[in-house]
Amino acid sequence: MESRPSCTVDHIQNLQHLQHLQHLRSLAPIQALWPIGFVALGRFGHSTFIAGRPPRPSTARRVLQIMTKKKDTAEQAEFRRYATAWLAENAPGPPPHRIPEISIEVVEEELKDYLVDWQSQCYDAGMVGADYPSEYGGGGHDGFQAVANQEMGRARTPYMINVVGLNMAAPTILQHGTEEQKRRYIKPILSAEEIWCQGFSEPNAGSDLASLTASAVRDGDTWTINGHKVWTSLAHFAKWMIMMCRTDTQVKHAGITYFLVPIADTPGVTVRPLIKITGQSGFNEVLFDDVVVDDAARLDEVGKGWDVAMTTLLHERGAAESAGGGGNHRLEERVHALIALAKRTPRGAGTAWDDAAIRDRIVQLVIRAEGIKQNGRRARVEALCDDPMRLPLQMKVLISELMQDLSALGVEIAGAHSTLYVGDPNAPDEAEWPLSFMNSFGMTIAAGTSEVQRNILGERILGLAKSK
Amino acid sequence: MSSANRQPKDFGFGEEETMLRDSARRLLSDAAGVETLRRTVAPDHTAAYESETQPAPWDEALWRKMVGLGWTAVAATEDAGGAAMKMVAVAALAEEAGRAALPSPLIATLLATRVLGKAAGAGAIAAAERIVAGTATSLAITDKRGSWEPGDTSVAARATDYGYELDGSAYFVQDARKAGQFIVSARVKGDVGGGGISDGAGGLGLFRVDATQPGLEIIPDQIVDLTRDQAHLELGGVEVAADCVIAAPGEGEQVLAAATADMLTIVAADMCGAAEWQLQTTVEYARVRTQFDRPLGFFQAVKHPLVNMMIDIDRARSLVYNAACACDSEPEQAERYARMAKAAASDAAAFCSSRSVQLHGGIGFTWECDVHLWFKRQLHNQVYLGDAAYQRAKLADLIDRD
Known part of the structure; x- marks a missing residue:
């Protein structure tokens, strides 16, 4: 969906960039990615407000226009036919393990290999x-990625494993990298040959x-890195990290420099899994002890x-949007699953669905899910939006909180059986309800907590005084 | 949930609809602003609540202006001389009326117009023509219990030589003292002739009754909301000629059911407009009012509820346009979407009302603070045509049929 933080608009410098945004949006149907960097989207608002840059509605409108471009060109139509046919022909076989909801949760080596193979095939096919x-390994087209993403979503094929690379590293390198960096890094990102983390x-x-x-710390042509990064999804598979380091302690924002750091088999780098509230690993912490990299x-x-x-976060945010757009499928699926759970769970003389109080709460969530979908639709109708950012900026909070409430209600409906956890043969839906409830806090915390999101909305959209 | 995707992506909200909405917003902010509203409906509390008969003040000159601009034609079909604009246009107009908390029979008339548009009886077009010409119109379709089910009425119709005779009472009739005609639902008792029903539970019909017709008495209710009036109608031997039959007995229920989505959508749109006024007014206060040396909006205990108001409004508003668009182009889904819209709008209205008073603090609790006018209008609309829980129960039934 089209959640675009205001300040990102300030950072959009050219059309090419906008088109990336469009790709990201259309990655939608297959990915939900917030916790990738666990980075606060709040930073966006933060920087905007500190810098005091007013939003530029005209640019915002351009974003909207580009993002809402709908009709296929002749080339796109042809590519769509090709993509549909290719996907029908080449959809991968069953995965070796159950594919988790989001790619950053992949922990098994075999599943990683399976997904890397799939991305690599897709890359070779131009998808x-x-x-x-x-010249950097891409297809050199215009507006094809959106089509590919739509068709992959429609075909329900697995997601791309290299999400941080595709959604954050590659666009950032394309915009800020040297010619050499662009030639070195982008292609292996696209082909999943090299996995990235943040x-x-x-x-x-x-x-x-x-x-x-x-x-x-600089020493001639090298830098020595020390520090501790957390919430680094995919670090256990990653060869590279996009990394922010402090190179000047005297100034805050202007004392930060961006690096592309090799982390696999690098002396001084330790990757340790962080164990989530669920007891599962999904992301990591990475420690840097006198790690030396070239300038x-x-x-x-x-x-x-x-x-x-800001470029990177724009794209992380873009990735979050994707979850919104595609999330509509997922939201609908989750709502259906909840209704199905209620209809088969005994409660009193009938089922949970027969209980008017439970039914009412389910229907509240049905309405919220439809509301998200219709917000996305209305955001594209300028005449029905007084402020072009008002709906997009709500999307993250709406989706993450709905997912949380859905899971929480699922737990409640499952009743006594909700106490059964992963591994118990009697757990309903393989313990999905308590598991996704606990996992849902990743969504309401990552990429700007719900509290930070509400500050941004209150300040940016309603013009209320900054809460600091 | 699932949509057949037959709706236009932009809700069908184009230039024409935007022009109507913008001109409505302009006119109402010029001619029906807050000052005017306060002077009109709430000059003092004794007049509002302690008169022997509660006053039903409104600006008739403004009504005539609205009629002149074609607002009563917007929702009417072309055979009645109407503009037959889309429901998304009607919703936009209702939203502006809500934003202004407009004391006017406009909303009641729009609802009635949409009902007439679904009816086949000879009287339907004639009644709609009057609306286009400026006759304010209201539905008299609710029974004493306040049931929102289309089949429920406490008016009986009896077939006569010239048409029908109506006896009984209709309740919760909106803006009854501003209306020139009513659409009354009544159940036929006894035989209605060929193929008719002969026992007590006869078919439901819809009938046009003039406000001045002999045998009709309009008895005002004393109500909370100051931006409308409400009454119950006593009908004692009211004669309805055959050409005033809007829906023949047996067809009325289906006509009302067909118009349910339109009615819910219009009221929900009104609530969204009103809620947006509540939000903007409270935001403005939170920006200028300082306590502890800071504007109120600095405090997250104030900021976050304001954001939650916005979130609730936007959800409801998006659902309203989806519902309106379904009325236009996906009628088999319209009821489902309209119930979602009304449920969301009722919840948004309740929350925005409560926060608009609370966040204004002490002043918000007083008569001199205008928020009470919107608070009361919302309170009325929250239950009108069924509250949020009622809509959700109906929606659950629809989901059951999936």
């Missing part, structure tokens, strides 16, 4: 990186991300890291 310039958040830099302290690992200028990160 990934379709709009990237061909190193922004730290134990003491969560919602206030710019207070990060991981340091990079070529630096992306853009020293002290420009915050601005570069």
Whole structure:
């Protein structure tokens, strides 16, 4: 869906960039990615407000126009036919393990290999990186990726494993990288040959991300990195990390520099799984102890890291949008699953669905799910939106909180059986309800907590005084 | 939930609809602003609540202006001389009326117009023609219990040589003292002739009754909302000629059922407009009012509920346009979407009302603070045509049929 934080608009510098945004949006049907970096989207609002940059509605409108471009060109139509046929022919066989809801939760090696193979096949078929310039390994087309994504969504094929690479690293490198960096990094991202992770958040830099302290100290042509990054999804498979380091302690935002850091088999780098509330691992912490990298690992200028990160976060946010758009499928599926659970769960003389109080609460969620879908639709109708950012900025909070409430109600409906957890043969839906309820807090915390989101909405849309 | 995707992506909300909405917003902000509203409906509390008969003040000159601009033609079919605009246009108009908390029979008339548009009886077109010409019209279709089921009425119809004779009472009739005609639902008792029903439970019909017709008495209710009036109608031997039959006995229930989505959508749109006024007014207060050396909006205990008001409004508003668009282009889904819209709008209205008073603090609790006018209008609309829980129960029944 079209959740675009206001300040991202300020950072959009060219049409090409906007088109990336469009790709991201259309990755939708297959991915839900918020916790990828666990980075506070709040930073967006933060930087905007600190810098005092007013939103530029005209640009916002351009974003809307581009994102809502609907009709296929002749080339797109032809590509769509090709994509549909290719997907029908090449859809992969059953996965070795159950595929988790979001790709960053993949932990099994065999499943990772399966998904890497799939992305690689898609890349070879022109279904990934379709709009990237061909000199960097892309297809060199215009507007093909959106089509590919729509068709992949429709075909319900597995998602792309290299989400951080595709949605954050590649667009950031394309915009800020040197020619050499673009040639080196983009193609292996598209083909899933090299998995990426993101190193922004730290134990003491969560919602206030710019207070990060991981340091990079220059010594001639090399930098020595020390620090501690957390919530780094996919770090256990990743070869590279996009990383923000402090290179100047005297200034806050302007003291940050952006690096592309090799983390696999690098001396001084330790990747440790972080165990979530569910007892499962899904992301990691990464420790840097005197890790030496070449100056070529630096992306853009020293002290420009915050601005570069805005590009990345735009795309993380874009990824979140994707979850919104495609989330509609998922939201609908979740709502149906909840109704199905209620209809088969005994309660009193009948089922939970026969209980008017339960039914009422389910229908409340049905209405919220439809509301999200219709918000997405209305956001594209300028005449029905006084402020073009008002609906998009709500999307993250709406979806994450609905998913949470859905799971919570599922737990309640499952009743005594909701106490049964993963591994218990009698757990309803393989313990999905308590599991997804606990996991849902990842969504309401990552990429800007619901509280930070409400601050942004109150300040940016309603013009209320900054809460700091 | 599932949509056949037959709706236009943009809700069918185009230039024409935008122009209507913008001109309505302009006219109402010029001619029916807050000051005017306060002067008109709430000059003082004694007049409002302690008169022997509660006053039903409204601006008739403004009504004539609205008629002149074609607002009563918007929802009417072309055979009645109407503009037959889309429901999304009607919703936009209702939204503006709600934003202004407009004391006017406009909403009641729009509902009646949509009912007439679903009816085949000879009287339907004639009644709609009057509406287009400026006759305010209201539905008299609710029984003493306040049931919103289309089949329930406490008026009986008896077939006569010239048509029908109506006896009984209709309750919760909106803006009855501003209306020139009513659409009365009545159940035929006894035989209605060929193929008719002979026992007590006869078919439901819809009948046009003039406000001045002999045998009709309009008895005003004393109500909370100051932006409308409400009454019950006593009908004692009211004669309805054959050409005033809007829906023949046996067809009325189906006509009302067919118009249910339209009616719910229009009322929900009114509530969204009103809720947006509540939000903007309270936001404005939170920006200028300082306590503890800070504007109220600085405090997250104030900021976050304001954001939640916005979220609730936007959900309801999106659902309203979806429902309106379904009325236009996906009628088999319209009831489902309209119930969603009304449920969401009722909840949004309740929350926005409560927060608009609470966040204004002490002043919000007083007569001099205008928020009470919208608060009371919302309170009325929250239950009108069924509250949120009622809509959700209906929706659950529809889901059961999936």
